[in-house]
Amino acid sequence: MPLSRRLALLVFSFTLIAARQRAVVHPTTPPLVAPEDVVSFAEPEKVTTRHLALDLTVDFDRKELSGSATLDIENLSSTNKLVLDTRDMTIHSVTVDGVTAHYTLGSTNVYGAPLTIDVTPASRVVKIDYTSHNTPYQNGGLYWNTAAQSYGRKFPYLYSQNEPDDARNWIPIQDTPSVRMTYDATIHVPQGFLALMSAENPTQTNDTGVYTFHQGNTVPAYLIALAAAHLEFRATGPRTGVYAEPELIDDAAWDLQWMPEMVDAAERIAGPYRWGRYDVLLMPPTYVVGGMEHPRLNFISPFGVVNGNHAEHPLPSPLIAHELAHAWSGDLVTTATWEDIWLNEGITSYLTYRIIEELSGPDRVQYYQYSDNRSFASFAAAAVDPRATLLHRPLVPYELAEYGFNSAAYTKGALFGVTLEKSIGRESFDAFLKDYFSTFAFRWMDSATFLSYLRQRALAGRSDVEAQLQLDRWVYQSGLPENVGAPAHSALYDRVSAEATRFRSGTKIAQLNTTNWTDVEIDLFLSLTSQALLTRMSEVDAFWHLSERKTPPLNWMVASARSGYQPGLAGVERVLLRGGSNSQVLTLYYALMDSTAGKNLAKSSFLQAHDRYDESVAAQVQSLLDQAGLLSDEDEALAA
Numbered sequence: 001m002p003l004s005r006r007l008a009l010l011v012f013s014f015t016l017i018a019a020r021q022r023a024v025v026h027p028t029t030p031p032l033v034a035p036e037d038v039v040s041f042a043e044p045e046k047v048t049t050r051h052l053a054l055d056l057t058v059d060f061d062r063k064e065l066s067g068s069a070t071l072d073i074e075n076l077s078s079t080n081k082l083v084l085d086t087r088d089m090t091i092h093s094v095t096v097d098g099v100t101a102h103y104t105l106g107s108t109n110v111y112g113a114p115l116t117i118d119v120t121p122a123s124r125v126v127k128i129d130y131t132s133h134n135t136p137y138q139n140g141g142l143y144w145n146t147a148a149q150s151y152g153r154k155f156p157y158l159y160s161q162n163e164p165d166d167a168r169n170w171i172p173i174q175d176t177p178s179v180r181m182t183y184d185a186t187i188h189v190p191q192g193f194l195a196l197m198s199a200e201n202p203t204q205t206n207d208t209g210v211y212t213f214h215q216g217n218t219v220p221a222y223l224i225a226l227a228a229a230h231l232e233f234r235a236t237g238p239r240t241g242v243y244a245e246p247e248l249i250d251d252a253a254w255d256l257q258w259m260p261e262m263v264d265a266a267e268r269i270a271g272p273y274r275w276g277r278y279d280v281l282l283m284p285p286t287y288v289v290g291g292m293e294h295p296r297l298n299f300i301s302p303f304g305v306v307n308g309n310h311a312e313h314p315l316p317s318p319l320i321a322h323e324l325a326h327a328w329s330g331d332l333v334t335t336a337t338w339e340d341i342w343l344n345e346g347i348t349s350y351l352t353y354r355i356i357e358e359l360s361g362p363d364r365v366q367y368y369q370y371s372d373n374r375s376f377a378s379f380a381a382a383a384v385d386p387r388a389t390l391l392h393r394p395l396v397p398y399e400l401a402e403y404g405f406n407s408a409a410y411t412k413g414a415l416f417g418v419t420l421e422k423s424i425g426r427e428s429f430d431a432f433l434k435d436y437f438s439t440f441a442f443r444w445m446d447s448a449t450f451l452s453y454l455r456q457r458a459l460a461g462r463s464d465v466e467a468q469l470q471l472d473r474w475v476y477q478s479g480l481p482e483n484v485g486a487p488a489h490s491a492l493y494d495r496v497s498a499e500a501t502r503f504r505s506g507t508k509i510a511q512l513n514t515t516n517w518t519d520v521e522i523d524l525f526l527s528l529t530s531q532a533l534l535t536r537m538s539e540v541d542a543f544w545h546l547s548e549r550k551t552p553p554l555n556w557m558v559a560s561a562r563s564g565y566q567p568g569l570a571g572v573e574r575v576l577l578r579g580g581s582n583s584q585v586l587t588l589y590y591a592l593m594d595s596t597a598g599k600n601l602a603k604s605s606f607l608q609a610h611d612r613y614d615e616s617v618a619a620q621v622q623s624l625l626d627q628a629g630l631l632s633d634e635d636e637a638l639a640a
Helices: 014-020 249-255 259-270 318-325 342-360 362-382 407-424 426-439 447-457 463-469 471-476 491-504 519-528 537-544 554-563 566-578 582-592 596-612 615-627 633-639
Strands: 047-059 064-075 081-086 089-096 103-105 113-118 125-132 141-145 157-161 181-188 194-197 210-219 226-229 232-237 240-244 278-282 297-300 333-335 443-445
Touching (some): 240 259, 278 318, 342 447, 463 471, 554 582, 582 596
Parallel strands (some): 240 278, 278 297, 333 443
Antiparallel strands (some): 064 125, 089 125, 103 113
16 A cells, blocks of 8 residues: 655545546447546557566666666557656657657656657557656655665665556556556666566576566556565465565565465455466565555565564465455456555455455454454544545545545455445355456456446346445445444454453463464454553563564564563564564654663664664654654764
8 A cells, every 4th residue: 555655735625526426338348448547647548558668777876777668559549649657757768660759748746747759640669768766756666775774784675666656757658557568678687686577587596687577467557566686585385485585585485385375265266366476575674565466476564474483383464365365356457547446455355354264264354354344433433534435536636646545445345345245145246256357357447337247247136135235325425334244243352352351350361261372362462451461561471472582463562662571672672673664663662662671772773773764764763762852962963
């Protein structure tokens, strides 16, 4: 999920929103005309891209990509203009069918700048030579991590993060999800580095630093991915594997050993996996999101899935289940515009429930659904802007596309899927999903078409069920309908809550019924006993040995920080010195402010590790320590 990354003057005009809503006819056979995408300058109904060829050189010193993008186009309307999306790049030259062409780079706004190229109805190949810069626009497109910010602290790490509209930061392209293309690429990196893309990938470095890639299935621009780092590969199965820095690869292979079974489970629910291999790439500690679903190569935050504790039976990760599920919902069938991002994220979140249920049983999923229902109901009740809880969420011009990546798209969308399953029946809903993914494979989708197809395929002759479902209310109205199919209770939650109540009442932890508890139950217990835990840390630690784990649970580290519990603080220090997720690092530093021992650890950890944090995280931590009076002038100079 993308982060907010630039300021814009936003005017939330509901009159304008209503005026832009429109019925869209989605033919069942090509040609398809997608809804308008206000986030893109491209005009794909006039000219569309069929294939992209990249030839790019990675310059870590200058933090630049330079080279060319060659687009195979089809002129659908006899227009004389091709419009591409760009942002923060220098265009050196443009040719059309090998002949130098006239082009103009338009004025810049929040969506970048349109690159308009003269073409003819017969034009077929457009080549742009360009350089993509590392500008003050830091939070999108390309991220240039320093060596200190990598896991091993030895080599820099480059990665792209395109979703929703940042492919234009490093490729001049029709950056709208309704345009799909195949692509090839040649990427030049320094020797010793491995380049990877959302395509057919190498598994080891070569001596030249030149890598070639091919993606034979069509993808939208936001799913074109690039990474370059000091990496190793480890297979986890015949068609699954993990890339990671050498210092992390052993732990990664252990903790992700269930990947083959997860792909098999997803296929039982959604149909055949259409992308060949399923590999994951573990990102640097500063990675800006939890995961990103590029075909063939998911980008994953290392601390979201790998803890290095080497459990006998590592739990399948909901994060990877979510990104894998995107191979069907999002990658295979893609939202036409960012106004219907729930079609990617909500259906994927529902599939995540199903995949985890296949691998871990119904109790765990019932708990997730129960918790999601409660949290979203609270969110909806407190929402000031009614648009915050819409599934179909029209964008106001100049509004950031990423604003639609919210709790409604993920959680309300998932609960909608649960409600459909309960109302239609699991067998019927599974049949619908398989048919949906097959029928619309490698095509765009919008809310109107989805509901039409659902009525046609799953609800024909079942008017009573359709009336109960309130489909239009779910998609086009705010809030949470009362017919939500999520469970009203959770057996797992109730079991853990009962033991947490006994613990808070003074019962020794060794006398509680914790048989067969996994990390899911332990994390919940720690959350439910957070206050009582502060005075009983050593008792709990002697029972579960949480401080000895390479990566203790976050709730345990927070309690250790707040209480100043020394064995637990050692785990906090391990995480802060190696780097953790951006949100986790901030959470721990704030918790450390509650004890004297914690404050001392916060200062020493920051002075040792500030250079490995994301710049925005380091600035927030420094401000926190300044406010607490923990940094001297000399400390400030050292951290600068």
